[in-house]
Amino acid sequence: MVPFGSVCFLFSVQHKSWKKIRNMVTWSPFVMSFKKKYPWIQLAGHAGSFKAGANGRILKKHCESEQRCLDWLMRDVLRPYVPAYHGDVEKDGEKYNQMDDLLAEFDLPCVMDCKMGxxxxxxxxxxxxxxxxxxxxxxxxxxxxxxxxxxxxxxxxxxxxxxxxxxxxxxxxxxxxxxGFRIEGIKVGPNSPCPDFICPHLE
Structure with a gap:
């Protein structure tokens, strides 16, 4: 089995007006690509393991066992509850697993990185x-x-x-x-990330 490292809980309100404009631009025959810019958020994990991809996707450094797990999830009943996996891709000489970025549709997302198990x-x-x-x-x-x-x-x-x-x-x-879980970090809206959850029993 492949353990899951982190589960992100997203608490945010989407701006409907923004979504309508974005969809209009995305599907316009005159504009073939449109990228929404938002700050890259990584609360925990090894620095450099992730890269921002294109079209609302992220790139994670390739891991064979993780790739097998992601492939399996795409055919499992859990499919609706996990990011869509789009295979591997090579960038700047490095191999990455490519998946949907769950934050791509949100403005000022609130994120919690929770390590399960x-x-x-x-x-x-x-x-x-x-x-x-x-x-x-x-x-x-x-x-x-x-x-x-x-x-x-x-x-x-x-x-x-x-x-x-x-x-x-x-x-x-x-x-x-x-x-059976621990909080690695939290980021609320525009505020700086808060990673001070190492020793909850000392609080």
Missing amino acids: VRTYLEEELTKARKKPSLRKDMYQKMIEVDPEAPTADEHAQQAVTKPRYMKWRETISSTATL
Whole structure:
């Protein structure tokens, strides 16, 4: 199975007048293309994984297992509830999965990035990291930014932690382990994104 990383909940009111004008321009025989400009929103996830595509679509860095999942969803009863998948495409030498952008029809959308599941990493990721353990200083920094006392004495001395250690710790400090989901970030209308939901049990 392929776990779903994030589910976006969109709360916004569409401007009907804008939609009418946009449709008129889109279907006009004299104007073959029209693009609505809106700010790119990415609340969480790896930076650079997404790119804005054309015609209300987004490009996500290609992943074979994710492509299989998206292909399957297009033939499943869940089809009406997920973004339409349009196959893969190559851009600037990179391969991407191409799908509909759920925000394309909205003005000033309100977005919540919610990571579902009691575990948000693949078992094979953990196995791979254990076979070739490497100390990660970047993950140590992320850990002490949240809780300076979280690393062990040895980890403090090395100023680094392994990826399996960080992944397990990350699950336990959020609501992932207890509630089966966690909020990665929220953006309300024109306001700046709010990503401060790492440790809800400390609130």
